[in-house]
Amino acid sequence: MIICKVLGSVWATRKEESLNGIKLMIVQRMDVSNNTKTETFVAADFVGAGIGDRVLVATGSSARNACGQADAPIDATIVGIIDELETGADD
Protein backbone atom coordinates (compact mmCIF):
# COMPACT_ATOMS: atom_id res chain seq x y z
CA MET A 1 0.00 0.00 0.00
CA ILE A 2 1.19 3.54 -0.46
CA ILE A 3 0.82 6.63 1.68
CA CYS A 4 -1.07 9.46 0.00
CA LYS A 5 -2.65 12.79 0.80
CA VAL A 6 -6.17 13.50 -0.42
CA LEU A 7 -6.22 16.53 -2.75
CA GLY A 8 -9.80 16.61 -3.99
CA SER A 9 -12.45 14.75 -5.94
CA VAL A 10 -13.36 13.91 -9.52
CA TRP A 11 -16.73 14.31 -11.21
CA ALA A 12 -17.58 12.25 -14.26
CA THR A 13 -21.16 12.02 -15.53
CA ARG A 14 -20.39 9.73 -18.44
CA LYS A 15 -18.71 6.64 -17.01
CA GLU A 16 -18.78 2.86 -16.66
CA GLU A 17 -22.05 1.89 -14.97
CA SER A 18 -20.30 -0.10 -12.28
CA LEU A 19 -18.67 3.13 -11.03
CA ASN A 20 -22.03 4.75 -10.25
CA GLY A 21 -22.25 5.86 -6.62
CA ILE A 22 -18.55 5.31 -5.94
CA LYS A 23 -16.67 8.34 -4.54
CA LEU A 24 -13.52 9.03 -6.58
CA MET A 25 -10.79 11.05 -4.86
CA ILE A 26 -7.65 12.68 -6.27
CA VAL A 27 -4.69 11.58 -4.15
CA GLN A 28 -0.97 12.37 -4.21
CA ARG A 29 1.68 9.88 -3.19
CA MET A 30 3.95 10.94 -0.32
CA ASP A 31 7.40 9.65 0.51
CA VAL A 32 7.80 9.63 4.27
CA SER A 33 11.58 9.18 4.18
CA ASN A 34 12.20 12.63 2.74
CA ASN A 35 8.75 14.19 2.95
CA THR A 36 8.34 14.73 -0.80
CA LYS A 37 5.14 14.44 -2.78
CA THR A 38 5.19 12.61 -6.07
CA GLU A 39 2.58 11.50 -8.61
CA THR A 40 -1.17 12.08 -8.42
CA PHE A 41 -3.86 9.59 -9.33
CA VAL A 42 -7.48 8.75 -8.55
CA ALA A 43 -8.64 6.27 -5.90
CA ALA A 44 -12.08 4.96 -4.94
CA ASP A 45 -13.01 5.82 -1.37
CA PHE A 46 -15.08 3.56 0.90
CA VAL A 47 -13.80 4.78 4.28
CA GLY A 48 -14.96 8.40 4.09
CA ALA A 49 -11.66 10.25 3.65
CA GLY A 50 -11.65 14.04 3.47
CA ILE A 51 -9.43 16.58 1.72
CA GLY A 52 -6.09 16.90 3.51
CA ASP A 53 -6.25 13.43 5.12
CA ARG A 54 -3.23 11.15 4.94
CA VAL A 55 -4.49 7.80 3.70
CA LEU A 56 -3.38 4.28 2.83
CA VAL A 57 -4.08 3.34 -0.79
CA ALA A 58 -4.11 -0.23 -2.14
CA THR A 59 -3.40 -0.59 -5.85
CA GLY A 60 -3.79 -3.15 -8.61
CA SER A 61 -6.09 -6.15 -8.31
CA SER A 62 -5.91 -5.80 -4.51
CA ALA A 63 -7.84 -2.54 -4.80
CA ARG A 64 -10.93 -4.45 -5.86
CA ASN A 65 -10.88 -6.48 -2.66
CA ALA A 66 -11.70 -3.36 -0.72
CA CYS A 67 -14.84 -2.33 -2.47
CA GLY A 68 -17.20 -5.28 -2.30
CA GLN A 69 -17.53 -4.94 -6.04
CA ALA A 70 -14.98 -7.27 -7.48
CA ASP A 71 -16.20 -6.48 -10.98
CA ALA A 72 -15.73 -2.71 -10.92
CA PRO A 73 -12.88 -1.28 -13.01
CA ILE A 74 -11.05 0.04 -9.94
CA ASP A 75 -7.25 -0.13 -9.65
CA ALA A 76 -6.71 2.06 -6.54
CA THR A 77 -8.74 2.27 -3.33
CA ILE A 78 -8.36 4.21 -0.09
CA VAL A 79 -8.29 1.45 2.56
CA GLY A 80 -7.47 3.43 5.70
CA ILE A 81 -7.09 6.90 7.20
CA ILE A 82 -3.69 7.25 8.84
CA ASP A 83 -3.62 8.33 12.49
CA GLU A 84 0.10 8.13 12.99
CA LEU A 85 3.35 7.14 11.31
CA GLU A 86 5.89 5.78 13.76
CA THR A 87 9.47 5.54 12.57
CA GLY A 88 12.43 4.54 14.70
CA ALA A 89 16.20 4.48 14.66
CA ASP A 90 18.06 1.30 13.76
CA ASP A 91 19.28 -0.65 16.78
Place this chain on the structure above:
Amino acid sequence: MIICKVLGSVWATRKEESLNGIKLMIVQRMDVSNNTKTETFVAADFVGAGIGDRVLVATGSSARNACGQADAPIDATIVGIIDELETGADD
Protein backbone atom coordinates in the same frame (compact mmCIF):
# COMPACT_ATOMS: atom_id res chain seq x y z
CA MET B 1 -7.20 5.20 -11.94
CA ILE B 2 -5.17 7.86 -13.63
CA ILE B 3 -6.15 11.13 -15.27
CA CYS B 4 -5.28 11.33 -18.95
CA LYS B 5 -5.94 13.47 -21.99
CA VAL B 6 -6.99 11.80 -25.25
CA LEU B 7 -4.47 12.52 -28.01
CA GLY B 8 -5.69 10.36 -30.88
CA SER B 9 -6.36 6.84 -32.04
CA VAL B 10 -4.46 3.77 -33.23
CA TRP B 11 -5.16 1.68 -36.31
CA ALA B 12 -3.96 -1.92 -36.48
CA THR B 13 -5.26 -4.29 -39.14
CA ARG B 14 -3.25 -7.28 -38.01
CA LYS B 15 -4.13 -7.91 -34.38
CA GLU B 16 -5.46 -10.34 -31.81
CA GLU B 17 -8.98 -11.38 -32.86
CA SER B 18 -10.45 -10.45 -29.49
CA LEU B 19 -9.51 -6.80 -30.14
CA ASN B 20 -11.71 -6.59 -33.26
CA GLY B 21 -14.24 -3.78 -33.00
CA ILE B 22 -12.64 -2.23 -29.92
CA LYS B 23 -11.71 1.46 -30.22
CA LEU B 24 -8.08 2.04 -29.17
CA MET B 25 -7.15 5.57 -28.13
CA ILE B 26 -3.75 7.18 -27.53
CA VAL B 27 -3.82 8.87 -24.13
CA GLN B 28 -1.30 10.91 -22.14
CA ARG B 29 -1.12 10.86 -18.37
CA MET B 30 -1.59 14.23 -16.62
CA ASP B 31 -0.44 15.24 -13.17
CA VAL B 32 -3.01 17.60 -11.70
CA SER B 33 -0.75 18.79 -8.88
CA ASN B 34 1.63 20.59 -11.21
CA ASN B 35 -0.21 20.38 -14.51
CA THR B 36 2.48 18.39 -16.32
CA LYS B 37 1.93 15.71 -18.92
CA THR B 38 3.91 12.51 -18.69
CA GLU B 39 3.91 9.17 -20.52
CA THR B 40 1.64 8.14 -23.40
CA PHE B 41 -0.01 4.77 -23.85
CA VAL B 42 -3.02 3.16 -25.50
CA ALA B 43 -6.38 2.53 -23.81
CA ALA B 44 -9.54 0.77 -24.98
CA ASP B 45 -12.54 3.09 -25.07
CA PHE B 46 -16.10 2.00 -24.27
CA VAL B 47 -17.51 5.37 -23.14
CA GLY B 48 -17.08 7.31 -26.40
CA ALA B 49 -14.24 9.68 -25.53
CA GLY B 50 -13.07 12.23 -28.09
CA ILE B 51 -9.73 13.86 -28.83
CA GLY B 52 -8.94 16.52 -26.20
CA ASP B 53 -11.18 14.99 -23.52
CA ARG B 54 -9.83 14.54 -20.01
CA VAL B 55 -10.58 10.96 -19.02
CA LEU B 56 -10.20 8.45 -16.20
CA VAL B 57 -8.20 5.37 -17.19
CA ALA B 58 -8.18 2.08 -15.25
CA THR B 59 -5.08 -0.06 -15.68
CA GLY B 60 -3.96 -3.63 -15.11
CA SER B 61 -6.40 -6.50 -14.58
CA SER B 62 -9.02 -3.94 -13.52
CA ALA B 63 -9.10 -2.63 -17.07
CA ARG B 64 -10.71 -5.85 -18.24
CA ASN B 65 -13.62 -5.36 -15.85
CA ALA B 66 -14.73 -2.38 -17.87
CA CYS B 67 -15.03 -3.99 -21.22
CA GLY B 68 -17.40 -6.91 -20.83
CA GLN B 69 -14.72 -9.00 -22.44
CA ALA B 70 -12.73 -10.44 -19.62
CA ASP B 71 -10.66 -12.45 -22.07
CA ALA B 72 -9.39 -9.59 -24.23
CA PRO B 73 -5.69 -8.65 -23.89
CA ILE B 74 -6.52 -5.19 -22.58
CA ASP B 75 -4.47 -3.57 -19.79
CA ALA B 76 -5.86 0.01 -19.91
CA THR B 77 -9.43 1.21 -20.42
CA ILE B 78 -11.08 4.63 -20.43
CA VAL B 79 -13.76 4.31 -17.73
CA GLY B 80 -15.07 7.88 -17.50
CA ILE B 81 -15.01 11.31 -19.09
CA ILE B 82 -14.08 13.93 -16.49
CA ASP B 83 -16.45 16.86 -16.02
CA GLU B 84 -14.61 18.55 -13.21
CA LEU B 85 -11.64 18.18 -10.86
CA GLU B 86 -12.30 19.73 -7.47
CA THR B 87 -9.29 20.35 -5.25
CA GLY B 88 -9.34 22.10 -1.91
CA ALA B 89 -7.04 23.57 0.69
CA ASP B 90 -6.12 21.57 3.78
CA ASP B 91 -8.20 22.43 6.84
Place this chain on the structure above:
Amino acid sequence: MIICKVLGSVWATRKEESLNGIKLMIVQRMDVSNNTKTETFVAADFVGAGIGDRVLVATGSSARNACGQADAPIDATIVGIIDELETGADD
Protein backbone atom coordinates in the same frame (compact mmCIF):
# COMPACT_ATOMS: atom_id res chain seq x y z
CA MET C 1 -1.29 -1.20 -24.02
CA ILE C 2 1.93 0.50 -24.94
CA ILE C 3 3.46 1.41 -28.29
CA CYS C 4 6.78 -0.27 -28.99
CA LYS C 5 9.23 -0.85 -31.80
CA VAL C 6 10.55 -4.35 -32.42
CA LEU C 7 14.35 -4.46 -32.05
CA GLY C 8 15.16 -8.16 -32.35
CA SER C 9 14.65 -11.56 -30.83
CA VAL C 10 15.85 -13.62 -27.88
CA TRP C 11 17.16 -17.18 -27.90
CA ALA C 12 17.05 -19.29 -24.78
CA THR C 13 17.57 -23.05 -24.91
CA ARG C 14 17.16 -23.63 -21.20
CA LYS C 15 13.76 -22.29 -20.24
CA GLU C 16 10.37 -23.01 -18.71
CA GLU C 17 8.72 -25.78 -20.74
CA SER C 18 5.57 -23.77 -21.30
CA LEU C 19 7.62 -21.23 -23.30
CA ASN C 20 8.66 -23.82 -25.91
CA GLY C 21 7.69 -22.75 -29.41
CA ILE C 22 6.79 -19.20 -28.39
CA LYS C 23 8.59 -16.43 -30.31
CA LEU C 24 10.16 -13.92 -27.90
CA MET C 25 10.91 -10.46 -29.31
CA ILE C 26 12.98 -7.59 -27.87
CA VAL C 27 10.85 -4.44 -27.98
CA GLN C 28 11.46 -0.82 -27.01
CA ARG C 29 8.76 1.46 -25.67
CA MET C 30 8.09 4.63 -27.69
CA ASP C 31 6.49 7.84 -26.50
CA VAL C 32 4.46 9.29 -29.35
CA SER C 33 4.07 12.71 -27.73
CA ASN C 34 7.74 13.58 -28.04
CA ASN C 35 9.02 10.72 -30.18
CA THR C 36 11.47 9.38 -27.60
CA LYS C 37 12.34 5.75 -26.99
CA THR C 38 12.51 4.46 -23.46
CA GLU C 39 12.97 1.07 -21.81
CA THR C 40 13.44 -2.28 -23.56
CA PHE C 41 11.87 -5.57 -22.58
CA VAL C 42 10.82 -8.90 -24.07
CA ALA C 43 7.34 -9.71 -25.40
CA ALA C 44 5.80 -12.92 -26.74
CA ASP C 45 4.67 -12.60 -30.35
CA PHE C 46 1.62 -14.34 -31.80
CA VAL C 47 0.84 -11.92 -34.63
CA GLY C 48 4.05 -12.31 -36.65
CA ALA C 49 5.76 -8.98 -36.03
CA GLY C 50 9.09 -8.24 -37.74
CA ILE C 51 12.11 -6.16 -36.78
CA GLY C 52 11.36 -2.45 -37.19
CA ASP C 53 7.57 -2.84 -36.85
CA ARG C 54 5.66 -0.54 -34.53
CA VAL C 55 3.49 -2.75 -32.36
CA LEU C 56 0.94 -2.67 -29.54
CA VAL C 57 2.07 -4.58 -26.45
CA ALA C 58 -0.27 -5.72 -23.65
CA THR C 59 1.37 -6.20 -20.25
CA GLY C 60 0.66 -7.88 -16.94
CA SER C 61 -2.00 -10.56 -16.53
CA SER C 62 -3.70 -9.23 -19.67
CA ALA C 63 -0.73 -10.45 -21.71
CA ARG C 64 -1.73 -14.04 -21.03
CA ASN C 65 -5.15 -13.48 -22.59
CA ALA C 66 -3.49 -13.06 -25.94
CA CYS C 67 -1.63 -16.28 -26.13
CA GLY C 68 -4.16 -19.06 -25.69
CA GLN C 69 -1.90 -20.38 -22.97
CA ALA C 70 -3.18 -18.88 -19.77
CA ASP C 71 -0.64 -20.87 -17.80
CA ALA C 72 2.53 -19.64 -19.52
CA PRO C 73 4.78 -17.28 -17.53
CA ILE C 74 4.23 -14.42 -19.98
CA ASP C 75 3.86 -10.81 -18.79
CA ALA C 76 4.06 -8.96 -22.15
CA THR C 77 2.59 -9.88 -25.54
CA ILE C 78 2.53 -8.19 -28.93
CA VAL C 79 -1.21 -7.92 -29.69
CA GLY C 80 -1.20 -5.85 -32.88
CA ILE C 81 0.95 -4.37 -35.62
CA ILE C 82 0.30 -0.63 -35.91
CA ASP C 83 -0.71 0.72 -39.32
CA GLU C 84 -1.22 4.30 -38.32
CA LEU C 85 -1.26 6.64 -35.34
CA GLU C 86 -3.76 9.45 -35.74
CA THR C 87 -3.42 12.43 -33.41
CA GLY C 88 -5.45 15.59 -33.57
CA ALA C 89 -5.62 19.09 -32.17
CA ASP C 90 -7.92 19.89 -29.26
CA ASP C 91 -11.25 21.41 -30.30
Place this chain on the structure above:
Amino acid sequence: MIICKVLGSVWATRKEESLNGIKLMIVQRMDVSNNTKTETFVAADFVGAGIGDRVLVATGSSARNACGQADAPIDATIVGIIDELETGADD
Protein backbone atom coordinates in the same frame (compact mmCIF):
# COMPACT_ATOMS: atom_id res chain seq x y z
CA MET D 1 10.37 -9.59 -4.67
CA ILE D 2 12.23 -6.49 -3.62
CA ILE D 3 14.73 -5.86 -0.86
CA CYS D 4 13.60 -3.29 1.69
CA LYS D 5 14.54 -1.92 5.08
CA VAL D 6 11.85 -1.58 7.74
CA LEU D 7 11.49 2.06 8.83
CA GLY D 8 8.48 1.97 11.16
CA SER D 9 4.80 1.24 11.42
CA VAL D 10 1.47 2.79 10.49
CA TRP D 11 -1.56 3.27 12.70
CA ALA D 12 -5.01 3.64 11.17
CA THR D 13 -8.14 3.34 13.29
CA ARG D 14 -10.58 3.89 10.46
CA LYS D 15 -9.86 1.26 7.85
CA GLU D 16 -11.20 -1.62 5.79
CA GLU D 17 -12.45 -4.30 8.18
CA SER D 18 -10.38 -7.01 6.53
CA LEU D 19 -7.22 -5.16 7.62
CA ASN D 20 -8.06 -5.45 11.33
CA GLY D 21 -5.28 -7.15 13.27
CA ILE D 22 -2.79 -6.98 10.41
CA LYS D 23 0.54 -5.29 11.24
CA LEU D 24 1.37 -2.60 8.65
CA MET D 25 5.02 -1.60 8.35
CA ILE D 26 6.66 1.33 6.54
CA VAL D 27 9.44 -0.04 4.34
CA GLN D 28 11.99 1.55 2.03
CA ARG D 29 13.29 -0.13 -1.10
CA MET D 30 17.06 -0.68 -1.27
CA ASP D 31 19.20 -1.19 -4.34
CA VAL D 32 21.99 -3.61 -3.48
CA SER D 33 24.03 -2.82 -6.59
CA ASN D 34 24.83 0.72 -5.47
CA ASN D 35 23.51 0.72 -1.91
CA THR D 36 20.95 3.47 -2.46
CA LYS D 37 17.55 3.73 -0.87
CA THR D 38 14.59 4.63 -3.01
CA GLU D 39 10.83 4.84 -2.52
CA THR D 40 8.90 4.10 0.68
CA PHE D 41 5.62 2.25 0.93
CA VAL D 42 3.60 0.15 3.38
CA ALA D 43 3.67 -3.65 3.60
CA ALA D 44 1.68 -6.13 5.69
CA ASP D 45 3.90 -8.16 8.03
CA PHE D 46 3.24 -11.78 8.95
CA VAL D 47 6.81 -12.84 9.78
CA GLY D 48 7.47 -10.51 12.71
CA ALA D 49 9.94 -8.04 11.20
CA GLY D 50 11.39 -5.28 13.36
CA ILE D 51 12.59 -1.74 12.66
CA GLY D 52 15.97 -1.80 10.92
CA ASP D 53 15.54 -5.33 9.50
CA ARG D 54 16.32 -5.99 5.85
CA VAL D 55 13.34 -7.82 4.43
CA LEU D 56 11.99 -9.40 1.25
CA VAL D 57 8.71 -7.84 0.09
CA ALA D 58 6.32 -9.45 -2.42
CA THR D 59 4.09 -7.03 -4.33
CA GLY D 60 0.93 -7.09 -6.40
CA SER D 61 -1.50 -9.99 -6.37
CA SER D 62 1.32 -12.24 -5.11
CA ALA D 63 1.29 -10.29 -1.84
CA ARG D 64 -2.09 -11.75 -1.00
CA ASN D 65 -0.73 -15.29 -1.22
CA ALA D 66 1.36 -14.63 1.83
CA CYS D 67 -1.30 -13.60 4.23
CA GLY D 68 -3.84 -16.40 4.32
CA GLN D 69 -6.44 -13.76 3.60
CA ALA D 70 -6.83 -13.75 -0.13
CA ASP D 71 -9.61 -11.21 0.14
CA ALA D 72 -7.74 -8.48 2.03
CA PRO D 73 -6.83 -5.33 0.08
CA ILE D 74 -3.10 -5.95 0.47
CA ASP D 75 -0.64 -5.24 -2.38
CA ALA D 76 2.68 -5.63 -0.52
CA THR D 77 3.71 -8.17 2.12
CA ILE D 78 6.95 -8.86 3.99
CA VAL D 79 7.66 -12.52 3.15
CA GLY D 80 11.10 -13.00 4.70
CA ILE D 81 13.75 -11.48 6.92
CA ILE D 82 17.10 -11.41 5.12
CA ASP D 83 20.07 -13.07 6.84
CA GLU D 84 22.59 -12.53 4.11
CA LEU D 85 23.01 -11.23 0.58
CA GLU D 86 25.67 -13.12 -1.35
CA THR D 87 26.95 -11.53 -4.53
CA GLY D 88 29.80 -12.81 -6.66
CA ALA D 89 32.04 -11.84 -9.52
CA ASP D 90 31.26 -13.03 -13.07
CA ASP D 91 33.22 -16.10 -14.09
Place this chain on the structure above:
Amino acid sequence: MIICKVLGSVWATRKEESLNGIKLMIVQRMDVSNNTKTETFVAADFVGAGIGDRVLVATGSSARNACGQADAPIDATIVGIIDELETGADD
Protein backbone atom coordinates in the same frame (compact mmCIF):
# COMPACT_ATOMS: atom_id res chain seq x y z
CA MET E 1 9.59 -10.35 -19.53
CA ILE E 2 12.71 -8.38 -18.76
CA ILE E 3 16.36 -9.10 -19.38
CA CYS E 4 18.46 -9.32 -16.23
CA LYS E 5 21.89 -10.36 -15.06
CA VAL E 6 22.20 -12.62 -12.03
CA LEU E 7 24.22 -10.91 -9.27
CA GLY E 8 23.93 -13.34 -6.36
CA SER E 9 21.56 -15.01 -3.96
CA VAL E 10 19.53 -14.22 -0.85
CA TRP E 11 19.39 -16.16 2.40
CA ALA E 12 16.40 -15.84 4.70
CA THR E 13 15.83 -18.31 7.51
CA ARG E 14 12.65 -16.70 8.78
CA LYS E 15 10.22 -16.60 5.87
CA GLU E 16 6.80 -17.61 4.54
CA GLU E 17 6.58 -21.40 4.63
CA SER E 18 5.61 -21.63 0.97
CA LEU E 19 9.04 -20.19 0.05
CA ASN E 20 10.92 -23.10 1.66
CA GLY E 21 13.24 -24.82 -0.80
CA ILE E 22 12.88 -22.12 -3.45
CA LYS E 23 16.15 -20.59 -4.68
CA LEU E 24 16.01 -16.78 -4.52
CA MET E 25 18.45 -14.89 -6.74
CA ILE E 26 19.41 -11.20 -6.81
CA VAL E 27 19.05 -9.94 -10.37
CA GLN E 28 19.68 -6.60 -12.06
CA ARG E 29 17.66 -5.33 -15.00
CA MET E 30 19.61 -4.59 -18.19
CA ASP E 31 18.63 -2.32 -21.05
CA VAL E 32 19.92 -3.83 -24.28
CA SER E 33 19.39 -0.65 -26.31
CA ASN E 34 22.10 1.27 -24.48
CA ASN E 35 23.70 -1.45 -22.39
CA THR E 36 22.89 0.15 -19.03
CA LYS E 37 22.00 -1.66 -15.85
CA THR E 38 19.11 -0.40 -13.77
CA GLU E 39 17.25 -1.61 -10.68
CA THR E 40 17.93 -4.77 -8.69
CA PHE E 41 15.34 -7.12 -7.27
CA VAL E 42 14.91 -10.75 -6.22
CA ALA E 43 13.55 -13.53 -8.45
CA ALA E 44 12.76 -17.19 -7.78
CA ASP E 45 14.85 -19.56 -9.87
CA PHE E 46 13.58 -22.87 -11.25
CA VAL E 47 15.88 -23.18 -14.27
CA GLY E 48 19.22 -23.33 -12.46
CA ALA E 49 20.72 -19.93 -13.33
CA GLY E 50 24.23 -19.06 -12.10
CA ILE E 51 25.91 -15.82 -11.13
CA GLY E 52 26.76 -13.78 -14.24
CA ASP E 53 24.09 -15.41 -16.43
CA ARG E 54 21.83 -13.22 -18.54
CA VAL E 55 18.30 -14.37 -17.86
CA LEU E 56 14.65 -13.71 -18.76
CA VAL E 57 12.52 -12.75 -15.77
CA ALA E 58 8.71 -12.85 -15.72
CA THR E 59 7.05 -10.51 -13.24
CA GLY E 60 3.68 -10.02 -11.57
CA SER E 61 1.02 -12.72 -11.46
CA SER E 62 2.70 -14.36 -14.48
CA ALA E 63 5.69 -15.19 -12.29
CA ARG E 64 3.59 -17.69 -10.37
CA ASN E 65 2.83 -19.62 -13.54
CA ALA E 66 6.45 -20.62 -13.75
CA CYS E 67 6.85 -22.20 -10.40
CA GLY E 68 4.24 -24.91 -10.14
CA GLN E 69 3.23 -23.31 -6.86
CA ALA E 70 0.47 -20.92 -7.73
CA ASP E 71 0.01 -20.10 -4.06
CA ALA E 72 3.56 -18.95 -3.28
CA PRO E 73 4.08 -15.20 -2.70
CA ILE E 74 6.36 -14.89 -5.73
CA ASP E 75 6.22 -11.84 -8.03
CA ALA E 76 9.35 -12.44 -10.16
CA THR E 77 10.72 -15.68 -11.60
CA ILE E 78 13.68 -16.53 -13.82
CA VAL E 79 12.04 -18.34 -16.78
CA GLY E 80 14.98 -18.76 -19.15
CA ILE E 81 18.74 -18.46 -19.53
CA ILE E 82 19.57 -16.31 -22.55
CA ASP E 83 21.86 -17.80 -25.20
CA GLU E 84 21.78 -14.92 -27.60
CA LEU E 85 20.17 -11.55 -28.27
CA GLU E 86 19.71 -10.86 -31.95
CA THR E 87 18.99 -7.28 -32.96
CA GLY E 88 18.71 -5.98 -36.52
CA ALA E 89 18.52 -2.78 -38.49
CA ASP E 90 15.16 -1.46 -39.66
CA ASP E 91 14.35 -2.39 -43.24
